[in-house]
Amino acid sequence: MSDMAKNLILWLVIAVVLMSVFQSFSPSTTEEQQMDYTRFIQDVRQGQIRDANVDRNGVITGEKRSGEEYITVIPGGYDRDLINDLVKQGVRAQGKLPEETSFLTTIFVSWFPMILLIGVWIFFMRQMQGGGGKGAMSFGKSKARQLSEEQIKTTFADVAGCDEAKAEVEELVEYLREPERFQKLGGRIPSGILLVGQPGTGKTLLAKAIAGEAKVPFFTISGSDFVEMFVGVGASRVRDMFEQAKKAAPCIIFIDEIDAVGRKRGSGIGGGHDEREQTLNQMLVEMDGFEGNEGVIVIAATNRPDVLDPALLRPGRFDRQVTVGLPDxxxxxxxxxxxxxxxxxxxxxxxxxxxxxxxxxxxxxxxxxxxxxxxxxxxxxxxxxxxxxxxxxxxxxxxGSERKSMVISESEKEMTAYHEAGHALIGRLVPDHDPVYKVSIIPRGRALGVTMYLPEQDRFSHSKQHLESNISSLYGGRIAEQLIYGSDKVSTGASNDIERATDIARKMVTQWGLSEKLGPMLFAQEEGEIFLGGSSSKSFHLSEETAKLIDEEIKAVINRNYQRAEELMKENIDILHAMKDCLMKYETIDALQIDDLMARTTVRPPAGWDDKDSSDSKSNKSNGDSTTEQEASSDEPEQVKDDEKASPVKADTSKPSDDTAAS
Known part of the structure; x- marks a missing residue:
């Protein structure tokens, strides 16, 4: 019998018992309270009856003059002649009360609404517990789902890009298959494995692959499934989960997002009666307490190992931390x-x-x-x-997606082309910079244009030369606008570039020790996420002279690279104009067109480009000069040529737009 049927029968029994108890205390009419009709006639003739109420069935109720209540029934309904004869002859006449409904019918009619409310209450109690097939009396039962060998199809062949992590967990599979080989040499397999890595790196997939390769029962649960609003429920669920796992040993328990229940204790929130801390304490005992956990391997995953309790990470519980990093x-x-x-x-x-x-x-x-x-x-x-x-x-x-529904004026489109061309030009001229991969003036996301850089190889550290080259290329867009349009017409499109360049320069001076005047010293801490028990900021005691020197060094780094980019731009102003023209024509150019521009040769068209369509659009525009002049003199925004993919909405230039250079 399933748990649901057992709980349903239990609640039905409780409901019947309660109804029986209430029914026994409810007032009822019995035959002992009924008066003979003959006695009633005599009392009437003697003047002892005060009032009488007769219903359609011949039932008479009322009160005597003495205050006593009575009830009687006219025999034979309203046959007065028969009644008179019976009374004259001294025959005892007695009627019968109308037949009452059965007990079960009364219960059903009277208690059906209450039974319905009890059923609704049970339903909502189950929903509050998150379903999981548990009844209303199963608060302390584990919510871990057991997956059989047939349900897990994932193997190590489906996991790629984390060879080191796979090698560390492969011995778990070997132990589960052949435990004697390890035990002969006195080896003990780790009882707990903590998978640590950024979101999306494949921690859960790796745990599934372990279960799929080992062919053993696999229990999976989330860290948030332990804690409820009732104190003690989480600890009870931990005990129940490990009891089930011991019965199915050898097996694997996988706890996803363990930081939901494994945070550091003593943070000053909740005290000793905190439900989360009690759940964590029970988990610590189950993983390495007086009783052994032979054959049960706990695998947990988190992307925030810094918030976990130290007692959870010690050897004997989570003996091994496997880092699942971003793939190369x-x-x-x-x-x-x-x-x-x-x-x-x-x-x-x-x-x-x-x-x-x-x-x-x-x-x-x-x-x-x-x-x-x-x-x-x-x-x-x-x-x-x-x-x-x-x-x-x-x-x-x-x-981001192309914003084809957005239209900007021809002058603003030209400014965007100069801006992106400035990024690409400086990125090609400064040393130790990632190659420019693509330049586009098609609006994407929040940016009016985008310059993409494609690194030749993965970078795990950055040199001072590389960082300063990035600062120079970030200011390339602003410098191009300033050289072409003058300082008074520089736009707000470089707001994101300035923010990123300043951030790089500040970190070079205060964190990375790349300032000759300040030396290799730490003057600021990297900002991190705020967790329970952690501080929102790191204080550094800096004198006014040191703070002033830091500001001067940051400004010197920015000015040095700004001037370098400006000089390179002036020396190659012809390439800047040519790249702008190329962007205005094609809207998007890649590395091949950029190579031609840097070599000052004829630019090859992009793949799939048809010059015939472009010439047709130009001739159509030249044949309609009068229409073009009317459009230019009106208040309507100037229409862009067909080969430049105009859109029906004018851009809102009142807000600063972020111009990103993705890398």
């Missing part, structure tokens, strides 16, 4: 191949090329990239997914 270029290529298995690909698709253009992408980001490419191909009614769809999906994820 080779790992990204492997992950892409895993996700491309179910996608029909064109012959021009190369996972290694896509991996090179997606630095910093996690496994989840790459899965999303493949999905976006497949959706893009489906929208075009293609049978296979080509490299063009992958490039479009990558641009959409990194830079």
């Amino acid at each position: 270029i080779r790992g990204r290529a492997q992950i892409l191949k895993v996700h491309m298995r179910k996608v029909p690909l064109n012959d021009d698709v190369k996972a290694s090329v896509i991996a090179r253009g997606t630095p910093g992408f996690s496994g989840a980001d790459l899965a999303n990239l493949v999905n976006e490419a497949a959706l893009g191909a489906a929208r075009k009614a293609l049978r296979v997914v080509g490299m063009k769809e992958f490039d479009a999906a990558k641009d959409k994820i990194m830079m």
